[in-house]
Amino acid sequence: MQIHFISDLHLCADRPALTAVFERYLAGPARAAKRLYILGDLFEYWAGDDDVDDPLAALVASRIKALAEAGCNVFFMPGNRDFLLGTDFAGRASLEILPEPTLIMLDEQPAVLCHGDSLCTDDIAYQAFRNQVRNPAWQAQFLTQPLAVRKQIIAGVRMKSEEAKSEKAAAIMDVNTTAVTALLRENGFPRLIHGHTHRPAEHSLNVEGHVCERWVLADWREENGEAKGEVLVWADGKLSRQPLY
Numbered sequence: 001m002q003i004h005f006i007s008d009l010h011l012c013a014d015r016p017a018l019t020a021v022f023e024r025y026l027a028g029p030a031r032a033a034k035r036l037y038i039l040g041d042l043f044e045y046w047a048g049d050d051d052v053d054d055p056l057a058a059l060v061a062s063r064i065k066a067l068a069e070a071g072c073n074v075f076f077m078p079g080n081r082d083f084l085l086g087t088d089f090a091g092r093a094s095l096e097i098l099p100e101p102t103l104i105m106l107d108e109q110p111a112v113l114c115h116g117d118s119l120c121t122d123d124i125a126y127q128a129f130r131n132q133v134r135n136p137a138w139q140a141q142f143l144t145q146p147l148a149v150r151k152q153i154i155a156g157v158r159m160k161s162e163e164a165k166s167e168k169a170a171a172i173m174d175v176n177t178t179a180v181t182a183l184l185r186e187n188g189f190p191r192l193i194h195g196h197t198h199r200p201a202e203h204s205l206n207v208e209g210h211v212c213e214r215w216v217l218a219d220w221r222e223e224n225g226e227a228k229g230e231v232l233v234w235a236d237g238k239l240s241r242q243p244l245y
């Protein structure tokens, strides 16, 4: 049986072709997996679990649930866009929310999982924003506001974020070596699997004398009118990438 990893699907009502790729994946290739890890940014944004009846959210939850009922354990780790996803959605989708980071085993080989944004420590403005919105008290207060108001606030933040990103150097928005080293050291120098940066690659690192691999997941996107996803598959003792259409 296989173990699958995906992230950065950024599903939203405006990109139905991407949702269709995800539906085909869940009904097809995912059925070969005993575990599926969704490492954040499943949704373009998540305003709170009182939005579970939104047609896209309801569809996604029901399709994930069908996979879970077919025998695959599905795990979700929050991304920077959907960290407000909570137990209501998890219940509807029959998935388990994992803390970040989480150390897992791929057969006998350890791997540490995270979304990836926590490793981008050179992005000082983003880390300040992250500290604020990941604070439980801040979240509780935010969630007291009506859903429509939250969506308006999020629209404002997304605009500000796009402006800010256009002025940042590309290197600032990648992972920081010291942060990667610290995470690997804290977890006993395993493999690292993460998304977020949209820079799919396999890096081999020598960390304090240990050779570690860092696998970066691909984002899902529409290109030249075609929707394309990707899953990282653990099978037969190795990882490989499988394109999804």
Ligand code: LP5
Binding pocket: 044, 045, 046, 047, 080, 081, 082, 083, 084, 117, 120, 123, 125, 126, 129, 133, 142, 152, 153, 154, 156, 157, 158, 160, 161, 162, 164, 165, 168, 173, 196
């Ligand atoms: O997501 P991505 O890869 O495009 O960009 C991220 C960082 N940006 C974000 C913001 C999200 O994209 C959009 C918000 C998602 C919804 C969250 C749900 C609920 C939260 C409610 C919030 C009030 O995460 C971006 C990084 C980039 O990754 C690369 O790592 O650079 O960070 C920024 O651009 C942040 C800015 O530098 C600073 C913050 C700007 C926001 C200011 C808030 C002002 C409030 C305005 C209200 C109208």
Ligand code: MN
Binding pocket: 008, 040, 041, 079, 080, 081, 115, 117, 195, 196, 197
């Ligand atoms: Mn992200």
